[in-house]
Structure formats: structure tokens, C-alpha cells
Amino acid sequence: MNPPKEITIYDIAKVLNVSPATVSRGLKDHPAIRKDTKKRILDAARKMGYQQNTFASNLRRRRSNTIGVIIPRLNSYFMSTVIAGMEKVVNDRGYNLIISQSQESFKKEIVSVNTMYDSRVDGLMVSLAYDTEDTDHFEVLLKKKIPLIFFDRVIDHPGCTSIVIDNRQAGFDATNHLLSQGCKRILQIAGNLSRNVYSDRLEGYKLALAKHNIGFDPELVISNSLLSEQSGVDAALQIINMQYRPDGIFVSNDTAAVACMRQLKLAGINVPQDIAVVGFNNDPISKVIDPNLTTINYPGHEMGEVAAATLVNKLDQPNSPSVNTIVLRHELIVRESSTRK
Amino acid sequence: MNPPKEITIYDIAKVLNVSPATVSRGLKDHPAIRKDTKKRILDAARKMGYQQNTFASNLRRRRSNTIGVIIPRLNSYFMSTVIAGMEKVVNDRGYNLIISQSQESFKKEIVSVNTMYDSRVDGLMVSLAYDTEDTDHFEVLLKKKIPLIFFDRVIDHPGCTSIVIDNRQAGFDATNHLLSQGCKRILQIAGNLSRNVYSDRLEGYKLALAKHNIGFDPELVISNSLLSEQSGVDAALQIINMQYRPDGIFVSNDTAAVACMRQLKLAGINVPQDIAVVGFNNDPISKVIDPNLTTINYPGHEMGEVAAATLVNKLDQPNSPSVNTIVLRHELIVRESSTRK
DNA sequence: ATGAAAGCGCTAACAG
DNA sequence: CTGTTAGCGCTTTCAT
Numbered sequence: 001m002n003p004p005k006e007i008t009i010y011d012i013a014k015v016l017n018v019s020p021a022t023v024s025r026g027l028k029d030h031p032a033i034r035k036d037t038k039k040r041i042l043d044a045a046r047k048m049g050y051q052q053n054t055f056a057s058n059l060r061r062r063r064s065n066t067i068g069v070i071i072p073r074l075n076s077y078f079m080s081t082v083i084a085g086m087e088k089v090v091n092d093r094g095y096n097l098i099i100s101q102s103q104e105s106f107k108k109e110i111v112s113v114n115t116m117y118d119s120r121v122d123g124l125m126v127s128l129a130y131d132t133e134d135t136d137h138f139e140v141l142l143k144k145k146i147p148l149i150f151f152d153r154v155i156d157h158p159g160c161t162s163i164v165i166d167n168r169q170a171g172f173d174a175t176n177h178l179l180s181q182g183c184k185r186i187l188q189i190a191g192n193l194s195r196n197v198y199s200d201r202l203e204g205y206k207l208a209l210a211k212h213n214i215g216f217d218p219e220l221v222i223s224n225s226l227l228s229e230q231s232g233v234d235a236a237l238q239i240i241n242m243q244y245r246p247d248g249i250f251v252s253n254d255t256a257a258v259a260c261m262r263q264l265k266l267a268g269i270n271v272p273q274d275i276a277v278v279g280f281n282n283d284p285i286s287k288v289i290d291p292n293l294t295t296i297n298y299p300g301h302e303m304g305e306v307a308a309a310t311l312v313n314k315l316d317q318p319n320s321p322s323v324n325t326i327v328l329r330h331e332l333i334v335r336e337s338s339t340r341k
Numbered sequence: 342m343n344p345p346k347e348i349t350i351y352d353i354a355k356v357l358n359v360s361p362a363t364v365s366r367g368l369k370d371h372p373a374i375r376k377d378t379k380k381r382i383l384d385a386a387r388k389m390g391y392q393q394n395t396f397a398s399n400l401r402r403r404r405s406n407t408i409g410v411i412i413p414r415l416n417s418y419f420m421s422t423v424i425a426g427m428e429k430v431v432n433d434r435g436y437n438l439i440i441s442q443s444q445e446s447f448k449k450e451i452v453s454v455n456t457m458y459d460s461r462v463d464g465l466m467v468s469l470a471y472d473t474e475d476t477d478h479f480e481v482l483l484k485k486k487i488p489l490i491f492f493d494r495v496i497d498h499p500g501c502t503s504i505v506i507d508n509r510q511a512g513f514d515a516t517n518h519l520l521s522q523g524c525k526r527i528l529q530i531a532g533n534l535s536r537n538v539y540s541d542r543l544e545g546y547k548l549a550l551a552k553h554n555i556g557f558d559p560e561l562v563i564s565n566s567l568l569s570e571q572s573g574v575d576a577a578l579q580i581i582n583m584q585y586r587p588d589g590i591f592v593s594n595d596t597a598a599v600a601c602m603r604q605l606k607l608a609g610i611n612v613p614q615d616i617a618v619v620g621f622n623n624d625p626i627s628k629v630i631d632p633n634l635t636t637i638n639y640p641g642h643e644m645g646e647v648a649a650a651t652l653v654n655k656l657d658q659p660n661s662p663s664v665n666t667i668v669l670r671h672e673l674i675v676r677e678s679s680t681r682k
Numbered sequence: 683a684t685g686a687a688a689g690c691g692c693t694a695a696c697a698g
Numbered sequence: 699c700t701g702t703t704a705g706c707g708c709t710t711t712c713a714t
Contacts, residue, residue, distance in 0.1 A: 056691035
């Protein structure tokens with residue numbers, strides 16, 4: 001009933017009259033094997049339909065050649081470009097990637113970490129969930145010296161490298177741009193301020209205001225938003241009902257920015273004349289909305305590549321020095337949603 | 342130097358003065374173990390920080406409890422909902438999911454299949470790449486009786502179940518709707534006609550024309566498009582230059598439809614008055630474009646769930662009868678891009 | 683209800 | 699350059 005029976009290195013060894021050890025070495029290009037025996041081994045393996053048994057190998061070597069990545073959600077353009085970047089690097093270097101979604105939930109993130117741990121990943125890359133509050137759940141990995149890298153939504157942790165953009169500067173750039181277009185009263189739609197990405201952008205916003213001698217008004221910050229479509233709509237409704245409406249909005253992601261703009265337009269508010277809008281991420285959607293959305297370009301693919309390369313380097317050279325933070329370049333992309341002639 | 346040393350069932354056995362076999366059984370709730378010893382084992386395991394070694398277990402049991410999924414790309418709303426649906430089902434049933442992207446390339450798909458094979462997945466779910474031409478690369482799995490399920494972009498293969506929507510009917514619905522809005526000259530932007538999803542939609546288009554006694558004009562089909570943003574733009578430019586422009590367009594995905602619409606608008610063409618447009622997928626982008634895009638709702642989450650459930654069922658009950666095709670329900674969503682008063 | 687023992691397939695230390 | 703040997707940690711007959 002069971003499928004034919006697997007071919008093992010023992011079968012190959014028998015056929016070639018060499019030892020299994022030699023076959024094992026030949027198969028993985030060990031330097032101390034003569035060229036011709038190597039060739040004989042490879043040929044026989046191919047002919048016999050040999051498939052190496054990863055479990056046995058992993059068991060023996062005590063590593064999995066697998067890297068885990070935990071992200072809040074897969075369903076954004078940004079995240080899919082990050083993953084694409086990671087896959088590229090990781091596969092080139094002989095590792096496999098396993099992906100898990102925390103669904104923005106701290107609890108699920110804990111489960112994901114444990115699953116990764118049980119899968120014995122050699123290293124882990126994480127962008128934190130919306131409401132993650134501490135990093136105790138990562139300790140189990142760190143105790144085992146499994147390298148951990150944070151990207152995008154990071155947290156400071158000794159011994160872990162973080163890959164980020166300068167969110168404070170980006171927030172500054174966005175806000176400064178609105179100010180340069182004549183906005184005097186700028187509202188910021190922020191995410192959960194426990195997440196670096198959102199608190200830093202808000203800080204940048206404050207810095208820009210300060211630079212222009214505009215007082216900070218907490219009323220003009222909608223914080224702890226999920227930055228979902230619904231959040232954008234809700235924010236717009238709130239804005240529409242304000243006594244003194246803002247003349248500019250800086251939203252911490254494009255999804256919410258676009259939803260907000262649509263709702264504002266429905267209420268007859270003109271973007272950018274009445275209210276100028278800047279988003280964040282440079283999601284393709286930003287070029288679909290009319291008027292096109294000014295936004296901050298977030299180098300997702302590059303972030304994935306850098307995170308993966310950093311991790312793989314650490315795995316391949318465990319004693320290499322490990323940096324604390326790597327900052328990638330962002331860029332303000334000016335489009336019509338914020339441009340006033 | 343090496344981390345402390347792993348706790349094994351032998352360690353637990355020693356502490357409790359039982360045999361490793363008993364510990365193994367206790368850990369997995371074997372019926373022939375007394376309640377109290379089971380409890381002692383579980384407690385000790387927890388206290389000692391035991392973590393089961395999946396490699397050893399998999400090696401011994403000759404299965405991985407892992408399911409693979411190969412998709413063309415991760416970066417569409419549709420695919421991320423599919424994956425979310427799969428993850429949910431698969432995790433609930435005690436399996437893990439590993440994802441690989443073929444990047445729409447036949448060659449990479451072959452590599453992915455082999456990687457999955459080497460990872461010894463228990464089953465595989467596949468949506469075919471753009472230019473996949475045959476299924477030889479799956480034979481290696483089928484020979485080993487590893488269940489294979491196709492979804493979305495499928496191919497008929499004896500012994501494999503396919504999960505689809507009725508693309509022909511959907512194409513019919515879309516075209517029929519355009520006709521009902523008074524369109525007489527409808528252009529269809531199709532994908533690679535070797536892929537069921539695109540050829541079926543085109544067939545539906547033809548059926549609708551036939552039903553309305555409109556002759557089929559091959560000039561009005563742009564086929565083998567990648568249905569990318571660029572494809573949409575290119576198609577629009579082509580349309581703009583046509584001597585007799587169409588008055589309706591049915592595009593086989595929303596990305597291309599939206600890009601096409603934008604380009605048409607740039608050329609001063611009014612949608613829907615001059616040209617009515619219908620897309621496919623119900624991507625969130627369809628509600629951002631102005632006017633909102635009429636489209637076909639594609640139940641991604643459900644498709645993921647059904648595919649995964651079908652596969653897991655087959656894995657858990659290998660002798661269960663296996664169906665050929667499962668068809669999910671689609672739905673025409675009428676919005677402004679195709680509505681003429 | 684529990685234990686003894688064999689072995690899944692591979693790798694690495696050591697020996698030659 | 700190649701072989702011997704001893705496990706990696708777990709599951710599963712077969713015994714008791």
C-alpha cells in the first residue's frame with residue numbers, strides 16, 4: 001500500500017560500492033571528495049530519483065534552514081513588497097521562508113512566535129501587531145540565541161537589529177510640505193502611538209509645526225486609529241462636523257487617507273483647495289484616487305531585502321558584530337492632493 | 342558555547358521514572374495511558390520547558406503536517422484574502438502553511454513545486470502561473486500520492502480537485518450587463534487564454550454577444566494581456582487610437598480596468614457615458630476610482646477556506662471520495678462606471 | 683497500562 | 699580522499 005519506498009544515501013552507497021558518508025559528502029559538494037566520485041554519486045542519485053530527507057538532515061544538524069517572518073497582515077501592497085524582497089534574498093542564500101500573520105493581534109502574535117519556535121526557525125523577522133505591549137514572548141527565542149530582527153513596526157531590544165525608515169523625518173517632511181502650501185491648521189490622523197512608526201510620525205508633525213511657530217493643538221490629532229478604510233471614513237465625518245475645520249490633513253497611511261478623501265469629497269469639500277491631504281506609504285491606490293494623493297514613499301522591497309540580508313549574514317557568521325538600527329531612505333512624493341497653485 | 346541542551350522525552354522519563362515510550366504517549370494523549378500518569382507527564386514537560394522536536398517526529402512518522410501553497414503573486418487583495426482563508430482552516434486542523442510565489446513564471450513554479458516536494462509537504466494547493474504550459478512538474482507529487490488541489494487558475498487533472506467560480510457565467514453576466522446598459526460595441530481585455538479564468542470569461546463574453554445577436558469581432562479582444570497596470574494603460578491608448586471606438590469594455594481584472602479608465606479619462610473620454618467599464622475581482626481599488634467600478638465579486642476568503650478544507654479532509658481521510666470540481670458563487674456588483682441613466 | 687528495542691535517514695568526529 | 703561509528707529525538711511494534 002505504501003508508496004514504493006524512499007531512496008536513501010545507503011541505496012546509492014550500495015550501488016556505487018562506497019560508504020554512505022561518502023555519498024553524503026559527494027551530494028553536498030564536500031571539498032574532500034574526488035571529482036569523479038562526486039560525479040558518479042550525483043549521477044546515480046539523479047538516476048535513482050534520490051530526494052534528500054530534510055527531516056533527518058535537520059535533526060542531525062540541529063538547524064532547519066528556515067527563517068520565519070511574522071507580520072500584522074498580508075493584505076497591503078507594502079507588506080507584499082516586503083515579503084517579495086525577503087523571499088528573494090533568503091532563497092538565494094539557501095533558506096526557506098515561512099510566513100505567519102498576527103492579524104494585528106497581540107495574542108495571535110504570541111501564538112505565531114510559538115509556532116515559529118516549534119518549527120525551529122533559524123531566525124525570525126517581525127513587524128509588530130497593532131496592540132503588542134511587551135516582548136516577553138520573544139524571550140524564548142533569544143534565550144536560544146535565535147536571531148531576531150524587527151522591521152517597520154519595531155521595538156527597541158538589546159541584541160536585536162531594527163530596520164526602519166526615519167519616520168520622524170518623514171512626518172516632518174509631510175507636515176512641512178503642507179505648511180509650505182499655505183496650510184495653517186493641520187490635522188494628523190495617527191495610528192496606535194505605542195507603535196514607533198505612528199508616534200514618530202506624530203513627533204515629526206509636531207516638529208514641523210514648531211519650526212513654523214504654530215502651536216500644537218491636541219484637538220487636531222486623531223490618534224489610536226486603526227488606519228483602516230473605516231477609520232478614514234470616521235475621521236472624515238469627524239472633520240466635517242468640526243467647528244473650525246483643518247485646511248490640511250496628514251494621514252499615517254494611504255488606505256485611511258484615501259477613504260478620508262472620498263468621504264470629504266462626498267461632503268462637497270474640495271481637495272486640495274479646502275483641505276490638502278498627504279498620506280503615507282505610496283500604495284498604488286494613491287495614484288488612483290482623484291486627485292492623486294501626495295504621500296511618502298516607503299521602500300518596502302528594499303526593507304525586506306535588507307532585513308533578510310542582515311539576518312542571513314548573522315546566521316552565516318554568528319560572530320559578526322550586530323548593529324542596532326538600519327535606516328532606509330524615504331521620499332516625499334508630491335501629487336495633486338496637496339498642491340495649491 | 343552551545344545553548345544549554347534540549348530537553349527530550351528521555352529527560353522527562355528519567356525524572357518520572359517511566360519509559361520514554363510512556364512519555365511520548367502521554368504527551369499526545371494516547372488512550373492507553375492512565376489519567377494521572379498523563380497528568381504527571383504533562384506537568385513535568387511544562388515545568389522542564391520541554392519542546393517537542395518536530396524533525397525527529399516527522400522523520401519517524403514520515404509526514405510533515407505541513408501544507409504548501411503556490412500562487413502567482415502575493416500582492417493582490419484577492420490573493421491575500423485567499424491566503425487568510427487557508428491559514429484559518431489549516432491552523433485549526435493542526436497543519437502549517439508554507440507559501441511560495443511563482444512570480445507568474447512557469448520556471449519559478451517548477452522550482453517552487455520542487456521546493457515543496459523537498460519540504461515534504463503533506464499536500465499542495467496551487468494557482469497556476471501566467472505561462473504554465475503543462476503539469477509534468479506535478480507528477481512527482483502525484484506519484485507519491487501527495488494530494489494536489491488547484492484553485493482559481495486551474496487545469497484539469499485526473500485525481501485533483503479544482504476550486505473555481507463559474508468564470509464563463511461571470512463573463513456572461515458582465516457583458517450582459519453592459520449590453521443591458523445599451524452598449525453595442527464591447528471590447529474585452531483578456532489575460533492569457535491558456536488560463537481557464539481568462540478563456541472562460543472570454544467565452545462568457547461571446548455567449549452574451551450571441552444572445553443579443555451581436556457578431557463576435559476578434560478586433561475587439563485584446564488578449565494575452567498581463568492585466569497589469571501597464572496593460573491597462575496600453576489598452577487604453579490602443580482604444581483611444583481606434584477608428585471605431587468601443588462603447589463598453591469588460592476587463593478581466595480590476596487593476597487593469599482601473600488603469601485603463603484613468604488613461605481614458607486623461608484623454609477626455611467620459612466613463613460611463615462614452616465608454617462603460619466593467620472589471621473583475623471586486624478589489625478595494627474598485628471603490629476608489631471615480632466613477633466607482635462595476636465588477637464581479639470574487640469570493641477569495643471562501644475559496645481559500647474551501648480549498649484548504651478539501652485538502653485537509655483528504656489528508657485526514659485518505660479514502661474519502663474526491664470530487665472533481667467545486668464551484669463557488671460569484672456576483673455582479675453594479676456601480677457607476679457602467680451605469681447609464 | 684507500561685517498557686524494551688529498533689530504526690526513521692542523515693551527518694560529523696575520528697581514524698586511516 | 700574515504701570509511702566506521704555513533705547518535706540526533708521520536709514513534710511504534712511487540713512483549714509483558
